[in-house]
Amino acid sequence: MAGNIPLTNWLILMKDLLFDTQECASCPIRHRAVCARCEADELKRLEAIKFYRRFEAGQPIVWKGDAMDVVGSMVDGVAALSHGMEDGRTQMVGLLLPSDFLGRPGRREATHDVRAVTAVTLCCFRRRPFEDLVESTPHVAQRLLEMTLDELDAVREWMVVLGRKTAREKIASFLTTIARREAVLRRARAVNGMRFDLPINRDAMADYLGLTIETVSRQISSLKRDNVIVLESKRTVVVPDFARLAAEAGDDSDGGLLC
Amino acid sequence: MAGNIPLTNWLILMKDLLFDTQECASCPIRHRAVCARCEADELKRLEAIKFYRRFEAGQPIVWKGDAMDVVGSMVDGVAALSHGMEDGRTQMVGLLLPSDFLGRPGRREATHDVRAVTAVTLCCFRRRPFEDLVESTPHVAQRLLEMTLDELDAVREWMVVLGRKTAREKIASFLTTIARREAVLRRARAVNGMRFDLPINRDAMADYLGLTIETVSRQISSLKRDNVIVLESKRTVVVPDFARLAAEAGDDSDGGLLC
DNA sequence: CGCGAGATTGAAGGAATTCAAGCCTTGTGG
DNA sequence: CCACAAGGCTTGAATTCCTTCAATCTCGCG
Known part of the structure; x- marks a missing residue:
């Protein structure tokens, strides 16, 4: 049995x-x-x-x-x-x-x-x-x-992303958010060269950001093409220059700073 | 002095x-x-x-x-x-x-x-x-x-509006929200023929809904043209059929129901 | 009256969606 | 062990909706 x-x-x-x-x-x-x-x-x-x-x-x-x-x-x-x-x-x-x-x-x-x-x-x-x-x-x-x-x-931060950011900025914002949470979890700060896994698939990212899955994919490809991020696999992201990514997100300057 | x-x-x-x-x-x-x-x-x-x-x-x-x-x-x-x-x-x-x-x-x-x-x-x-x-x-x-x-x-309701609704639905959503708050304040419910004043101008509505002022204006005109709303002045709205307005907002059926 | 802020409307342009096709990766069955 | 099916992802072309830029309108007020 x-x-x-x-x-x-x-x-x-x-x-x-x-x-x-x-x-x-x-x-x-x-x-x-x-x-x-x-x-x-x-x-x-x-x-x-x-x-x-x-x-x-x-x-x-x-x-x-x-x-x-x-x-x-x-x-x-x-x-x-x-x-x-x-x-x-x-x-x-x-x-x-x-x-x-x-x-x-x-x-x-x-x-x-x-x-x-x-x-x-x-x-x-x-x-x-x-x-x-x-x-x-x-x-x-x-x-x-x-x-x-x-x-x-x-x-409320998220509302700014949904209401006012472009698709590219939305993706960059999501990536910085995840990177920062990841860093906090490791009791470190977001640094250049850091690597992390995306917790959700493209579908869920689209739902999160108020986009279609195709737009998510296109913008990820675009950020990759411009060397803002490196994809080691579809889910694994490396950020060569964190300040650059933060700038792409359209957030105020500071970049690396976090809680 | x-x-x-x-x-x-x-x-x-x-x-x-x-x-x-x-x-x-x-x-x-x-x-x-x-x-x-x-x-x-x-x-x-x-x-x-x-x-x-x-x-x-x-x-x-x-x-x-x-x-x-x-x-x-x-x-x-x-x-x-x-x-x-x-x-x-x-x-x-x-x-x-x-x-x-x-x-x-x-x-x-x-x-x-x-x-x-x-x-x-x-x-x-x-x-x-x-x-x-x-x-x-x-x-x-x-x-x-x-x-x-x-x-x-x-x-969180508002996030759905920002992330997934069309400009027309955004305006209709805003109007239903204000109408309902107004009704609650009067300890009544939103009814057909109800009249209320918009608490904010077109600029603020655009900021609220993640739109431009021109789109806000166009969509209000469009709802007016379709008799979903009547404008007694630029700030005073009459809703002949509340269920109709709620339907335009893309919300689930119920319409008149509220807290 | 005429000014000015707020609002409306039009036309052109652009960003994201839609529809459609094809590509990887993984796992399963022959 | 390979083939092939399926799900997740990517890419392309056409379309749609919203924005941008520009002109005009309305209305209250000094």
Whole structure:
């Protein structure tokens, strides 16, 4: 009977098991997630109600309008929030990376579709107990407010990209964003010669930037042709001169500077 | 010497005086602003540190990068958050209406330019005392989180408009948004035949929607020609059939439904 | 009245989309 | 082990929609 379960599912089960026994103290996103400011006792309360959930690449996490009975933190992987119009046009409105929070306390219905772009591990809490926790533990509420305000700032930057930048600038903006996030993750800064993988495919980039897939492809080719970037594979980017890329993005001067 | 002070300034002084003596209990935005959930004692603490400030139409409130030593609630008027690129392109990233909150606790520097679009009255708090208050009074923090999450949702809707809608749909979307806000303010719903004033001029609409002023003008004319809207003046709109307008906006069916 | 800011309209040009074809890469079955 | 199918990506040509540049209009106000 064990033979009936495909290998990949076994691996998922094993990974689930692994995470089930994982303690917050050793969590890779402990210092940036919604629990970042928690004291030991608060963390204990969170730990008591948490559970891990895993999604494979491409799998939907929730659909717009669905009841969301869990909220949670991205532990690993990439997920996309998007909003679809009924004629098929879609716009990505959020890109969830490790430590980002998914779901909204105080609202039952999902306001957007959420899909796992790569394999995703989510540290989940049932919504109701979590809401109680937000009410009663100020450090969770404070951190959540801080994260939401940061998200709002990021989304507003993104609006400038969507509303006012050319296709070439959009691509360059996306690349600098990813490069910077990558650098932060490595606790370094974006430097000349840095290499990184694109977290999403051309399709998702088009959704992110409000472009068609063809335009995305053409502009990437154009930046490559002009030696602003080097493509080691379709997904692997090398940036010979970061200031040059930043300039192509149309952002204010500073270039290498970041948080 | 009194003769040296222009009449308009006198009126401002008088209005300031009026507001200085105003009590929270009679505040028009009391039930929707950041203080909405406050108990009597919490309100007293807020009242102790608040003061009113007034800005004339067109006046800058803060510049990007400036130190912001006050935060506050919009009591009256309209203000625009916008982000300018150095070559002159600008994108509006927020439209502040009465009860909206301006400023971010926990950050000193303004992240965007803010400008009064109409005459604005702001209920201000010095940032530091307010931050202490956020730490110590859970109802302020909770309401602020709720408002920020609402703002995030609104901004994400707006991203779909910027990224995926045509110029005509953008204008129709803007009109439905304003119509709905107007209706909510009147504690009614958007109905056929409703009339409202546009809070901003064509220039600001272009900034809001990521268009040029000419395209805004053309699309308004086009909607007028097709009897989707009637213009009683350049700023006064009548919507004969609200469902029709909503359909032009490309939003999902429902039409008249709103919060 | 006439000025000027805000708004409208027209014509030409350009950037991104659409439609269509073809190219890599990966994986699967013969 | 090779062939070939399929998905992701690239490229080309034609078209569309929005912008740009320029001229004209409207309306409130000194």
